[in-house]
Amino acid sequence: MTILGILIPVSLLLGGIGLAAFFWALKNRQYEDPQGDASRILTKDWDDRPKP
Amino acid sequence: MTALPRMDTTPSACPACAVVPSAQRLAALSAAAGGRIMLSLPGVHCAACISTVEGGLASLPGVRSARVNLTLRRVSVDAEPAVLTETLILALNRLGYEAHELDAGLLSATETDRQGRDLLMRLGVAGFSMMNVMLLSVAVWSGAEDATRDMFHWISAAIAIPTVIFAGQPFFRSAWAALKAGRLGMDVPISLAIILASSISLYETAKGGHHAYFDAAVMLTFFLLAGRYLDHRTRAVARSAAEELAALEVPRAIVLRDGTEQVLPVSAVSVGDLVRVRPGGRMPVDGIVTEGSSEVDRSLLTGESLPVYAGPGTVISAGEVNLTGPLTVRVSAAGKDSSLHRMADLVAIAESARTRYTSLADRAARLYSPGVHLLSFGAFAAWMWITGGDVRFAINISAAVLIITCPCALGLAVPAVVTAASGKLFRKGLLIKHGTALERLAEVDTVVFDKTGTLTLGMPEPTNLQDHPIEVRAVAVALARASSHPLAMALAAAGGGAAEVSGIVEVPGYGIEGQWRGRRVRLGRAGWTGAKPLDVTATYLSLGAASHAFTFADRLRPGAEAAVQALASQGKKVLLISGDAEGAVRDLAQRLGITNWTAGALPAEKAAAVARLSAQGHRVLMVGDGLNDTAALAAAHVSISPASALDAARVASDIVLLGQDMAPIGDAARIAAQATRRIKENFAISILYNVVAVPVALVGLATPLAAALAMSLSSITVSLNALRLK
Numbered sequence: 001m002t003i004l005g006i007l008i009p010v011s012l013l014l015g016g017i018g019l020a021a022f023f024w025a026l027k028n029r030q031y032e033d034p035q036g037d038a039s040r041i042l043t044k045d046w047d048d049r050p051k052p
Numbered sequence: 053m054t055a056l057p058r059m060d061t062t063p064s065a066c067p068a069c070a071v072v073p074s075a076q077r078l079a080a081l082s083a084a085a086g087g088r089i090m091l092s093l094p095g096v097h098c099a100a101c102i103s104t105v106e107g108g109l110a111s112l113p114g115v116r117s118a119r120v121n122l123t124l125r126r127v128s129v130d131a132e133p134a135v136l137t138e139t140l141i142l143a144l145n146r147l148g149y150e151a152h153e154l155d156a157g158l159l160s161a162t163e164t165d166r167q168g169r170d171l172l173m174r175l176g177v178a179g180f181s182m183m184n185v186m187l188l189s190v191a192v193w194s195g196a197e198d199a200t201r202d203m204f205h206w207i208s209a210a211i212a213i214p215t216v217i218f219a220g221q222p223f224f225r226s227a228w229a230a231l232k233a234g235r236l237g238m239d240v241p242i243s244l245a246i247i248l249a250s251s252i253s254l255y256e257t258a259k260g261g262h263h264a265y266f267d268a269a270v271m272l273t274f275f276l277l278a279g280r281y282l283d284h285r286t287r288a289v290a291r292s293a294a295e296e297l298a299a300l301e302v303p304r305a306i307v308l309r310d311g312t313e314q315v316l317p318v319s320a321v322s323v324g325d326l327v328r329v330r331p332g333g334r335m336p337v338d339g340i341v342t343e344g345s346s347e348v349d350r351s352l353l354t355g356e357s358l359p360v361y362a363g364p365g366t367v368i369s370a371g372e373v374n375l376t377g378p379l380t381v382r383v384s385a386a387g388k389d390s391s392l393h394r395m396a397d398l399v400a401i402a403e404s405a406r407t408r409y410t411s412l413a414d415r416a417a418r419l420y421s422p423g424v425h426l427l428s429f430g431a432f433a434a435w436m437w438i439t440g441g442d443v444r445f446a447i448n449i450s451a452a453v454l455i456i457t458c459p460c461a462l463g464l465a466v467p468a469v470v471t472a473a474s475g476k477l478f479r480k481g482l483l484i485k486h487g488t489a490l491e492r493l494a495e496v497d498t499v500v501f502d503k504t505g506t507l508t509l510g511m512p513e514p515t516n517l518q519d520h521p522i523e524v525r526a527v528a529v530a531l532a533r534a535s536s537h538p539l540a541m542a543l544a545a546a547g548g549g550a551a552e553v554s555g556i557v558e559v560p561g562y563g564i565e566g567q568w569r570g571r572r573v574r575l576g577r578a579g580w581t582g583a584k585p586l587d588v589t590a591t592y593l594s595l596g597a598a599s600h601a602f603t604f605a606d607r608l609r610p611g612a613e614a615a616v617q618a619l620a621s622q623g624k625k626v627l628l629i630s631g632d633a634e635g636a637v638r639d640l641a642q643r644l645g646i647t648n649w650t651a652g653a654l655p656a657e658k659a660a661a662v663a664r665l666s667a668q669g670h671r672v673l674m675v676g677d678g679l680n681d682t683a684a685l686a687a688a689h690v691s692i693s694p695a696s697a698l699d700a701a702r703v704a705s706d707i708v709l710l711g712q713d714m715a716p717i718g719d720a721a722r723i724a725a726q727a728t729r730r731i732k733e734n735f736a737i738s739i740l741y742n743v744v745a746v747p748v749a750l751v752g753l754a755t756p757l758a759a760a761l762a763m764s765l766s767s768i769t770v771s772l773n774a775l776r777l778k
Contacts, residue, residue, distance in 0.1 A: 011184065011187065015183065015184050016180075019177065019180040033123045036122030036123060039102060043103045
């Protein structure tokens with residue numbers, strides 16, 4: 001059962017990374033326009049190169 | 053004077069920033085918003101729309117960038133100061149999109165978004181800890197024992213307690229507010245359940261007990277926060293859009309003082325002042341014309357579609373639109389005393405008379421809160437008696453009862469249905485302004501329409517052009533081209549080629565005059581051209597001795613027929629009550645197949661008609677746009693107004709139609725009925741769960757696993773049911 005001593009911190013760490021990423025996305029206003037973002041992926045604009 | 057409604061570029065534009073902790077960030081935000089133009093685009097709905105709009109705007113000179121927000125149906129344009137909003141709106145119209153300007157200064161972006169982001173952040177934290185605690189709990193349920201179980205409980209506690217303290221705050225705050233006010237809202241049992249579950253579990257953990265409810269406490273927080281967030285989103289979208297619409301009209305008046313023209317806010321105008329009103333302008337005050345002659349459009353006040361002559365001595369009311377010539381008006385009433393405000397008082401009276409509607413959720417909560425507390429306390433007392441004073445066991449039972457009965461259906465299912473329904477309607481161009489509007493709309497059995505500006509666009513269309521010889525038509529078109537009167541513009545647009553008419557002059561208030569083949573020709577009012585007036589909207593052309601009448605009909609709003617048909621096919625009674633003349637109303641009623649119509653109704657009569665219908669037990673949906681409809685809108689069970697309506701009408705109505713098309717009203721009634729059915733189904737589902745689970749909890753058989761299963765199963769079922777909305 002000693003493996004738990006490693007696995008539990010690891011799982012918490014991974015979850016924590018996810019949470020941090022969520023905070024980052026929130027702070028960067030990634031949730032302002034969910035519908036628009038869902039549609040934008042379908043447009044062909046900037047398919048060959050990123051938007052400058 | 054350039055009164056462009058654009059934001060200041062200086063960071064000091066926001067005086068409140070000084071007191072806000074993150075003042076710097078806010079200042080940076082408002083600076084970034086400077087030079088931005090916000091437009092509402094009710095028509096965008098797909099990926100192609102995004103590229104068309106953004107590409108089309110970006111190709112205009114002076115536009116730096118444009119970004120469409122599909123969720124809020126608006127585009128924010130970053131442009132050089134020289135770019136006019138009108139240019140952008142025109143460009144968008146050419147691309148096939150309706151656009152309205154929004155006041156960027158009033159955008160409540162900072163406030164509502166902060167709240168939304170705050171809730172989302174708490175939701176994220178609750179979700180994270182729910183997953184981790186569940187992981188540990190599953191281990192305990194599957195048989196971890198002694199030291200391992202205790203360790204898992206302690207880790208769970210370390211995650212769950214801070215989470216509950218942080219993420220549960222919205223509930224604790226509003227529960228505290230409710231308790232202070234002496235009420236027992238929904239949030240009191242929620243908070244009690246969360247706090248009791250956490251503290252019991254902590255105690256049990258410290259004592260090395262078998263059962264801990266950390267997962268339940270966190271899961272409860274998560275599900276209810278999800279409901280709270282959905283609720284907030286729906287409301288925030290509606291509120292911000294409604295506020296921005298309301299900001300469209302800036303009430304100002306041109307006042308003549310000491311021989312110069314000054315632009316003043318209407319509140320600064322006093323009785324006796326002389327106010328100048330340009331053609332196309334709206335009367336800011338009540339008064340009497342002292343100089344100039346023109347025609348005024350009273351449709352928004354009275355519903356009359358035919359313009360009325362105005363010359364010296366004519367009494368005019370605030371809200372009327374001056375059409376042809378400049379007028380100088382001596383103010384007889386301004387501000388609170390003006391007819392606009394008296395109309396607003398009418399609204400206030402009608403609103404106070406409206407029976408306060410309690411939503412389904414509120415009605416359920418009223419039964420639920422005391423019931424749950426009684427049940428939980430009863431369980432505690434009963435087990436104290438049975439076990440002879442085992443406080444620990446009794447509290448465990450009562451906590452389990454609270455957790456299992458916790459109102460996931462009330463807290464999540466209703467917002468989920470309302471969000472799904474209003475999202476659907478928003479995509480169709482309907483903005484639900486009021487939380488209970490959908491439920492009320494579902495009960496409607498009678499629909500009352502206004503005519504001018506609602507079923508029609510208030511844009512005249514010539515109806516008998518073909519009856520006139522080509523020559524006559526050509527003369528009329530030539531004269532009509534010289535005027536900006538709505539009838540003349542419609543005639544000029546539809547008439548075809550123009551004859552050669554010389555010496556054209558417009559006589560404000562009467563019509564247009566010119567010389568054609570040596571004869572005097574006139575186009576205008578019946579009396580002035582020597583024609584016999586008809587009872588429909590018409591303009592008259594005198595050609596020597598003969599006179600010709602050009603009749604007009606108001607153009608139907610697109611989708612008006614579809615909306616009326618849809619409502620009728622749903623078994624609703626459709627009525628038309630208009631302030632316009634009988635002929636015009638009869639024509640329209642026939643065109644739309646409405647048999648029950650009234651013409652020449654005064655504002656108070658409209659409200660009275662709605663009140664009478666309500667007194668007969670009908671649930672009335674009022675659709676109207678003018679000031680004359682406002683009282684009726686407020687008196688009706690539920691009301692809809694188009695975005696082109698006056699402020700007062702939009703404020704008084706529960707639902708705003710964003711686009712021009714009226715067809716969505718039929719869908720709205722259908723979707724509302726469906727949504728209410730879903731809400732009731734969801735209540736039934738959660739009652740069923742409680743009927744099964746509560747006895748189990750009461751006899752003390754509810755393990756944390758059973759509680760977790762009951763809670764997540766019921767939450768997921770009601771959410772899925774909400775999504776079934778079509």
